[in-house]
Amino acid sequence: MRVLHLPTAVGGGPSGLSRQLRLQGIESQVWTIDQDYLNYPVDRVLTEPQEPVLRQMLTALRAGTYVFGRWDAVHYNYGSTLFSNGGKLLSRRGSGGSAAGRLLARALGVVAGVLQRAELAVLRARRIPVFVHYQGDDARQGDYSLQHFDISIATQVPPGYYTAESDAWKRRQITLMGRHAFAIYAVNPDLLNVLPASAEFVPYGHVAVSEWEPRYTQEEHERLVFAHAPSNRAVKGTDLIVRALSELASEGYAFELDLIEGVSNAEALARYRNADVVIDQLYAGWYGGVAVEAMALGKPVVVYLRESDFRFLPAEMADDLPFFRATPTTVKDALREILVQPRAQLVARARQSRAFVERWHDPVAITSKIANDYRRARAIHERKNGK
Known part of the structure; x- marks a missing residue:
C-alpha cells in the first residue's frame, strides 16, 4: 500500500x-x-x-x-x-x-x-x-x-x-x-x-513514546524550571503567563523560565528535557503537540481545558486528564500552587503525565x-x- x-x-x-x-x-x-x-x-x-x-x-x-x-x-x-x-x-x-x-x-x-x-x-x-x-x-x-x-x-x-x-x-x-x-x-x-x-x-x-526516555527532574533543581514554547504569543497567552510569573517573582518565589521560540523541534525537545513543568496555552481549550512531547519526557503541563468539548472525548480519557488547569484569570494562582507544593507531588504528576501519553497517545x-x-x-x- x-x-x-x-x-x-x-x-x-x-x-x-x-x-x-x-x-x-x-x-x-x-x-x-x-x-x-x-x-x-x-x-x-x-x-x-x-x-x-x-x-x-x-x-x-x-x-x-x-x-x-x-x-x-x-x-x-x-x-x-x-x-x-x-x-x-x-x-x-x-x-x-x-x-x-x-x-x-x-x-x-x-x-x-x-x-x-x-x-x-x-x-x-x-x-x-x-x-x-x-x-x-x-x-x-x-x-x-x-x-x-x-x-x-x-x-x-x-x-x-x-x-x-x-x-x-x-x-x-x-x-x-x-x-x-x-x-x-x-x-x-x-x-x-x-x-x-x-x-x-x-x-x-x-x-514515538516507547523510544523517548522520561526525565523526572522535578526534585533535582533548586529553582523550579518552567518552559513555555509559543508559536504565536497571542494565541498561547504568553503575555499573561510572563506577567503572572513576573508578579510571582516580585512576591519572592524563586524559579526560572525558559521561553523557547524560533528554534527547531530538536532544540526545543532538548530544552524541554531540562524543564520541570511546561506551560502550554490559555485560550484554545485543549492541549497541543508540545504538551504531548513534554508529557512523554516526564513533564507535567499547565493548560486551559474547555470542559464543554469533553463530550467529544472517550469518557475514560476525560477522566484521566493529568493537567494542571489554568484559565487566563487563574493562571497566576495555578502557577503559585505548583511552586508551593512538595516536589514529590510534582514527580507524581509527571509520572501520571507520562502514563497518560502512553495510554492515549500511543502512535x-x-x-x-x-x-x-x-x-x-x-x-x-x-x-x-x-x-
Missing part, C-alpha cells in the same frame, strides 16, 4: 504518522509545500522560500501531477489539499496591500479553487480514497468562537487573524472536503463543533486505526471496481 501525505508538516503530525506507517509495512511519503524553522522530517519539499508567484504556479502545476500517481490513499493535513489556499501554493504571499496585489490575490484564489476541485475530481475518478486531518485554525472560525466560547483564541488575536471572509472560506472548504473524504480526523476536540458529524477525534500520535494504536481505515476504503473501492 502506498500513501501520500500533503501539503504541510504542521506540528510534526504527518511526519510522525508516516514514520509509524512505514514501520507497519506501508509505503508512506510526506510532501510539504515548504519547510519552516521547526524542520520536521519530510520526503519532499516542493518550494523554496520567497519564490516568485510565477514560479510557485509552475511548481504547483508540476506537483499537481501527483493525482495520476500510483497511490492507494491520499491523506491531506491541516484541512488542505495541494491547491487550496489553506496551503501556500498559489497563495496570497507577496501580493502586498496594493490594488494590483489584491486583484492578483483574488485571481490566484479563483485559479486555486478551480485546480483544487480538479485535484479532488481526478482522485475520485481514479477511486483513490481521500483522508483529511484537521489540526486547529484550519477549521476554527472567529465568529463561531466568539458566539459560543467565553474563552477562545478569537478574543486575543489582532484584526485580520479571523475575518468574516476567512470564516466563510473555511466553512466552504470543510463542506467541500466532507464531500470527498472517506474519513475526517481532528486532533483537537473543539474542532468537532464545526466539522461534519462524521468527523472523529483522533489524539496526537506523532511521538502504534493511532496509526493502526488509520491504516485500517485506509484498507477499508481500498476494499470498498475495489468492490465497486469489481475486483
Whole structure:
C-alpha cells in the first residue's frame, strides 16, 4: 500500500504518522509545500522560500501531477489539499496591500479553487480514497468562537487573524472536503463543533513514546524550571503567563523560565528535557503537540481545558486528564500552587503525565486505526471496481 501525505508538516503530525506507517509495512511519503524553522522530517519539499508567484504556479502545476500517481490513499493535513489556499501554493504571499496585489490575490484564489476541485475530481475518478486531518485554525472560525466560547483564541488575536471572509472560506472548504473524504480526523476536540458529524477525534500520535526516555527532574533543581514554547504569543497567552510569573517573582518565589521560540523541534525537545513543568496555552481549550512531547519526557503541563468539548472525548480519557488547569484569570494562582507544593507531588504528576501519553497517545494504536481505515476504503473501492 502506498500513501501520500500533503501539503504541510504542521506540528510534526504527518511526519510522525508516516514514520509509524512505514514501520507497519506501508509505503508512506510526506510532501510539504515548504519547510519552516521547526524542520520536521519530510520526503519532499516542493518550494523554496520567497519564490516568485510565477514560479510557485509552475511548481504547483508540476506537483499537481501527483493525482495520476500510483497511490492507494491520499491523506491531506491541516484541512488542505495541494491547491487550496489553506496551503501556500498559489497563495496570497507577496501580493502586498496594493490594488494590483489584491486583484492578483483574488485571481490566484479563483485559479486555486478551480485546480483544487480538479485535484479532488481526478482522485475520485481514479477511486483513490481521500483522508483529511484537521489540526486547529484550519477549521476554527472567529465568529463561531466568539458566539459560543467565553474563552477562545478569537478574543486575543489582532484584526485580520479571523475575518468574516476567512470564516466563510473555511466553512466552504470543510463542506467541500466532507464531500470527498472517506474519513475526517481532528486532533483537537473543539474542532468537532464545526466539522461534519462524521468527523472523529483522533489524539496526537506523532511521538514515538516507547523510544523517548522520561526525565523526572522535578526534585533535582533548586529553582523550579518552567518552559513555555509559543508559536504565536497571542494565541498561547504568553503575555499573561510572563506577567503572572513576573508578579510571582516580585512576591519572592524563586524559579526560572525558559521561553523557547524560533528554534527547531530538536532544540526545543532538548530544552524541554531540562524543564520541570511546561506551560502550554490559555485560550484554545485543549492541549497541543508540545504538551504531548513534554508529557512523554516526564513533564507535567499547565493548560486551559474547555470542559464543554469533553463530550467529544472517550469518557475514560476525560477522566484521566493529568493537567494542571489554568484559565487566563487563574493562571497566576495555578502557577503559585505548583511552586508551593512538595516536589514529590510534582514527580507524581509527571509520572501520571507520562502514563497518560502512553495510554492515549500511543502512535502504534493511532496509526493502526488509520491504516485500517485506509484498507477499508481500498476494499470498498475495489468492490465497486469489481475486483
